[in-house]
Amino acid sequence: MRICVVGVGYVGLVTGTCFADLGHDVICVDNDQEKIDGLNATPRHVPIYEPGLSELVDRNVKVGRLQFTTDLAQGVEQSLVNFITVGTPTGEDGRPDTSAVFAVARGIGQVMNDYKIIVTKSTVPVGTTEKVRDTIAGETKTEFDVVSNPEFLKEGTAIEDFSRPDRIIIGADDVRVEHLMRELYAPLVRTGNPIIVMDIRSAEMTKYASNAMLATRISFMNEIANLCSRLGADVDHVRRGVGSDSRIGGAFLFSGVGFGGSCFPKDVRAIVAMGEEAGEKTPIACAVTEVNGNQPERIIGKILSHFDGDVKGKTFAVWGLAFKPKTDDVREAPALKIIRRLWELGAAVRAFDPEAEETAKKALGSDLVVARSGYDALDGAEALVLVTEWNEFRQPDFARMKQLLKQPVIFDGRNVYDREKMSEEGFTYYSIGRPVERLE
Ligand SMILES: NC(=O)c1ccc[n+]([C@@H]2O[C@H](COP(=O)([O-])OP(=O)(O)OC[C@H]3O[C@@H](n4cnc5c(N)ncnc54)[C@H](O)[C@@H]3O)[C@@H](O)[C@H]2O)c1
Incomplete structure (x- = not known):
């Protein structure tokens, strides 16, 4: 054809x-x-x-x-x-x-x-x-x-x-x-x-409904994660327990700093806009967007609280710029929001991403400091903020990381690491919806 x-x-x-x-x-x-x-x-x-x-x-x-x-x-x-x-x-x-x-x-x-x-x-x-x-x-x-x-x-x-x-x-x-x-x-x-x-209209709606359903699962689990944080539960256990119900399934239940990309955020907003135009309220889609918009601030809150509310002049290593692994797409990426907030608070950022350096520099400006490797980004940084769960960040050399960082502190925006392991490795470890592993 x-x-x-x-x-x-x-x-x-x-x-x-x-x-x-x-x-x-x-x-x-x-x-x-x-x-x-x-x-x-x-x-x-x-x-x-x-x-x-x-x-x-x-x-x-x-x-x-x-x-x-x-x-x-x-x-x-x-x-x-x-x-x-x-x-x-x-x-x-x-x-x-x-x-x-x-x-x-x-x-x-x-x-x-x-x-x-x-x-x-x-x-x-x-x-x-x-x-x-x-x-x-x-x-x-x-x-x-x-x-x-x-x-x-x-x-x-x-x-x-x-x-x-x-x-x-x-x-x-x-x-x-x-x-x-x-x-x-x-x-x-x-x-x-x-x-x-x-019919044509149903096909158009199927796309929005599919993306909004997936986005809803993420925002719902982020809401549960935030509640877990308050109540001393671990959202990782909760996710496994919930996801093993065959009626629910395990996909798209991971908590973190929220979804980004060129589709989920805009498609959920489109449902709200279509509803407004048609005179139909869409409270679930509205809530999904609201929860997701606040999620990057959760990690910022943890950073601020760890550093007694003052990060001025401190440098943070950020691992991951793309909105998810295996792409260079940074559209609506949580990393951009987190980096902008750190800058607003007077902190400096040294980032690393295996593929998204060029696109991130286009989005954030050429002032963005990008290191040649994840370890280079850590050198002399106050703490690590992990934002995108690229495979190469999953099993790093923790001993080397500890040597490079000023303080052994990790803020994990994707719940990538095992809490016990982090404690054994000697890190103060913050994640989303899980108790903090704090070094005494
Ligand atoms: N990116 C995804 O993962 C994904 C998945 C499913 C559906 N979609 C949908 O597919 C559509 C495209 O998304 P994308 O991510 O590929 O977009 P994109 O921004 O990567 O690409 C769009 C391309 O269209 C070109 N373009 C714009 N106006 C044009 C014109 N008048 N004539 C010719 N070319 C023009 C742009 O130069 C650009 O290269 C969107 O509606 C998106 O929601 C995207």
């Missing part, structure tokens, strides 16, 4: 590359000239870090199945199926900003030469795909159909998620289009995972 993917970000680049790898002819379009130049350059610059992606891009470009361009007309003219995968960030009014989606829809309408299928893969408010249809119809007399096909891949495991999805959601109102979408996705569902076809 001939496929065009408009928006070469975390979703678009993975989608385009994976479809090319399945044998399709794919052309990826973005209006960011620098990004496209980098992808076409030798050596190639793949603009995001995603495990396995560079190799997959190289392989498919080499055999001529994957192209990159800024020319929307070129992409649309040669393709039957056109995916819209541009960003839909939270706008200034708190609603999802869908302006890029409509800009692309208008552009597609203007250059359509024959029958096309336009697929919204970006996460968009309910009713958007219908408006995309109206927008395109305003630009062309050529026949076309629209489909909603929200994406569920996760950064860090995006290729695996795309290739082995739990399910494919297709919102379509035309049976021919449904069949074509089924054909497109058939190689990914050979092990029996379902393609679920529904």
Whole structure:
């Protein structure tokens, strides 16, 4: 099949590359000239870090199945199926900003030469795909159909998620289009995972409801963790006890400094915004956002209380900048909030992240001091603040850490370490929702 993917970000680049790898002819379009130049350059610059992606891009470009361009007309003219995968960030009014989606829809309408299928893969408010249809119809007399096909891949495991999805959601109102979408996705569902076809509005809502459900589990467990702290319970034990109930399951129950990223925060806010617009209250989504917004402050509170309310002039090592491991994405990352707060309080920060140095410097400014390794970040620092649970932070050399730090103090924002082990290793150890291990 001939496929065009408009928006070469975390979703678009993975989608385009994976479809090319399945044998399709794919052309990826973005209006960011620098990004496209980098992808076409030798050596190639793949603009995001995603495990396995560079190799997959190289392989498919080499055999001529994957192209990159800024020319929307070129992409649309040669393709039957056109995916819209541009960003839909939270706008200034708190609603999802869908302006890029409509800009692309208008552009597609203007250059359509024959029958096309336009697929919204970006996460968009309910009713958007219908408006995309109206927008395109305003630009062309050529026949076309629209489909909603929200994406569920996760950064860090995006290729695996795309290739082995739990399910494919297709919102379509035309049976021919449904069949074509089924054909497109058939190689990914050979092990029996379902393609679920529904109306367009329900497909759009399914994406928001899924993300909000996962975010709710995290915020709920953070609320329980905060209560555990007050009452002397250990949220780790509670999580195991709760998660082993087969009706509940163990995923997305980890407490910490909260969720970040380009999806959960904005998608929960979008539910609130859609509710406001529809005249329907969404108290659960509101609470999820509130709990999550306060969570980074929990670790700041612990830091302040340990240092008697004054961290001015002290340097903290921060491990982890990305919003989660295995990505360089720092959008709404708790690390950014924590670092900004430490700066506000007069402290200095020396950070380390295996992949997110460049993106974090873009977000926080080039003044951000980034060390070459986790251990370098510790050298002479007052304490360690662990924010992102990269694998390489899980079993560090604690003896070396103790030598490097001014004081053997760890603030663990992800509950990565075993409390008893920390005590044996001689650390004062703070985590989220678990009793403090304090050195006397
Ligand atoms: N990132 C994820 O893990 C993820 C997962 C599932 C769904 N989504 C959803 O997918 C969508 C895309 O997310 P992302 O993280 O890939 O975004 P992104 O910001 O990484 O990429 C968006 C790309 O679109 C390009 N773009 C913007 N306007 C354009 C235009 N008019 N013409 C051509 N290109 C344009 C940008 O230059 C950028 O390269 C969002 O709606 C998001 O909610 C994201």
